[in-house]
Amino acid sequence: MFLSQAPIINRYNFISKFFRGPGNSTGKSKLLYRLVGETSILDLTAENRHYFSIGEHADKIYQENEALVTSYYFNVTTSVYGIRQSLAYSTHEISLLLKNGKNRLVKIEHHQYLQAVDTLSINGFLLDKKKSVSTGDLRALTIVKIYSNLAEIIQPLGKLPLEFSTDDWNDIRADSVTLVGSNLTITQQTITEKKKSLNNAQVYVRAPSSSSTKTEFIKATLVDEKRNLVKIIDKDVSKDPIFFTAQSDHIVYENDPPQTKYYVNFTYDTTDAVYLSYLRSNLNWKTRYQLNLFEESKPVTLISMADIRNDGESKIDIENAELLGGDINLQMHATHRFQYAQVAYSSASFDAASGPAGPAGSTNKLSVGQGEEVAGLYVFTINQPFSIEAKTNYLVPMFRPRVTVERYNSISKYFTVAGNSTGKGERSYRLVSDRFLSGGNCVIREFDRLVGETTLPDIAAKSKHDFSIGQDADIVYKENVVLISTFSSNISTSIYGARQTRTQSTYDINLTLKNYKKNRPAKVEYQQQFTGQTVKLFKPNAVFTQDGSTVKATFTLAADEEKSVTYKIEVVN
Structure with missing residues (x-):
């Protein structure tokens, strides 16, 4: 049984840095944890505090200037053998500028470590008069939350135990499989690897009497599939059964051999609907940009596309999707490739050079909504169900930001x-953009000519x-x-x-x-x-x-x- 007690969690942004001497420095604050990241939890005693961060916050930007005001030296005698020692006293003026690009109040803790002095700590709040955005009920529909390197699948819980093939399981992070819901208590969870045994199955095996010019297969019984130990009866050799170990490619099966299956089972207590949640690596996304520049008198256009990749072996039907951008600390335990085999475009029309046009008369345009800030990340919602074929990149038009260059x-x-x-x-x-831009590759055109490309980081509005x-x-x-x-x-x-x-x-x-x-x-x-x-x-x-x-x-x-x-x-x- 899992024993749980609700902890007290404070969310905050913090800036922690080491003092380096006179000069300028800029950076972004760190954020704490919707599923925004993970961290390793140490053994904690009761009522003890544990601090951790899970990524940078694009909307919390700081600029710091350190100026040396005065510096002087004097000599002292140490207590060890009367050695003379020179001490330096320096006075520094530190100017700190904080910028909150959010539409809500945020708390920021600033720590600066000063060698041989003390630790400077500043706590503060940055305020914007706009109201915060509500994320709504995440359990209303089956939802796929797609990140830059993986996706979280949330779907109604089916019949237990849940069964996964080897191919599917290889793309799932095993320790992420769990149940979500209101008033839910998981009392037990098991993950079991099973494969139907082939022991005592009838097979055909290459006869020991076969030669390089003549191959003969005879019927046999597979005694131990792990060792490929088979049993045959050859009256020309012996009245008793003969046992020997065969090479894997010398065994022919009458039927398709069973594959390993993975079974996940739960016992739980709840009175409400229950949903299954897990992470899978073969579904991810990134942003593609095209920056078009013309004469100074003409406006700049920035075309943004959501590039969703299904790297799996089968088609995926998505009922409701969210794309999450920002500095997210989520990892799969294995490395997965991101290839471009097939590209599908979803739109009725595009600007020049941004992709092929959709079918004429198309009314249901798939598009990505404007990003809403949640817990230091940005969530982009896709407005309707869609499907992605296997090994396919699916490009969906995003918002059109107003930018100046x-x-x-x-x-x-x-x-x-x-x-x-x-x-x-x-x-x-x-x-400069009027809204948050998630990081991604950007191709630059000037006067309808390609002039270069760059990788844009997460950029606050x-x-x-x-x-x-x-x-x-x-x-x-x-x-x-x-x-x-x-x-x-x-x-x-x-x-x-x-x-x-x-x-x-x-x-x-x-x-x-x-x-x-x-x-x-x-x-x-x-x-x-x-x-x-x-x-x-x-x-x-x-x-x-x-x-x-x-x-x-x-x-x-x-x-x-x-x-x-x-x-x-x-x-x-």
Whole structure:
């Protein structure tokens, strides 16, 4: 019997990170658990707390800037052999920006671990005035909840025990098979592997007297199918039965041999309807995108398709389906392939290059609804029943988000040493959508021509996502770094009074940009990251700005224009 007691569970988002020193950092909060993930539960004592996370939350975004305000050293004498030790006191100013892309109140816990200091903890709430979305009764119909690598099947419980073939069982996660329902208590569950024995079955076996030129089969009795031990009666050899072990391919069966079956049985107590739930790996989905860009005056279009894959050996009939997107920690115990053997499109019409059109006059269009946020994930509902043939990819049109895309050339580099460097700008895009976008492959077209592709992560509504798809040969930069001055100072370390050198260096950085395009201007965004204990941009400088340990600038180059700019930087290592 399963003994259960309702635990107290608090859902929250949290940000946990280690302090790394001055600079900028961004990221997403972690979320806790509809079926959104799994975790291993430790042995817990009564009333003890256990914290765990199951994935990132695309709607909870943070940006943090750490700035070194002051730093000074002084020497002390340790209690061990009078050794001199140098201690450093540093004051940092940490600016934390939190963004809630949800339509409801959320709780966020922020932890930052500071070496040799203390742990900084912040608890807070982010509020949006919109009301939360109700998910409804999940038990109303047979539902298939499809994830990126598996699917959860929920269907009315049939006659017990439940029987599964070997092929079906290989695609099912055994420890996920369970019952769901209101006021349900499972008192016992068994999973049994059974196969009808072939022992004492009549078979034909290749006779021992057979040769390479002549093969003869004689009737025999299979005594032990595991060892392929057979019994024959050959009066020419002996009056008594003869036993020998035959090769598997030397045995011929009169009927199709029975296959292994798996049986699942339950005993339970309930007064309401009961449903069977389990995970299967041969049904999954992902998002396909096509981003179409034209002149600046024309709107951008982003076509999104739900690509549902049935990798099984038989047709699947789905009565009600949900597609779940987000950072979901769910795994099958075995690795399963995701192939493209056959593709079926479901729609009456598409935009150009987005897929073949459906039959003329079709009125029942299969489509995917707008995503609704549930427990940090997004749920997309398919509006009607459908079927997917075996080994088939079934593409269904999703919502059409309103997006804006800013095109620019990016130059992003790390500072090394004094000297010269050259390079080319990257063809870059800044995408903003009015709603959540689940991660997936995106093909980019400009002026009806394919120009590249990228993999989009989960993107929260109204959040910016920058990506690059290749170099632009017409945007060239040259950079000359000149060391103006450098001086060093020694301090004592904590190890046996050893001396440590701090070096302060000042550089002049001369940047030359050239736009070789003959017929249009180009926007260029430049950034260079520096590593050091402190980084300081000398001011005034109307072109360059400092963001933590990064120096940034934005330029607009006319057609065939060359532009040179300079900035001075101080780095302490």
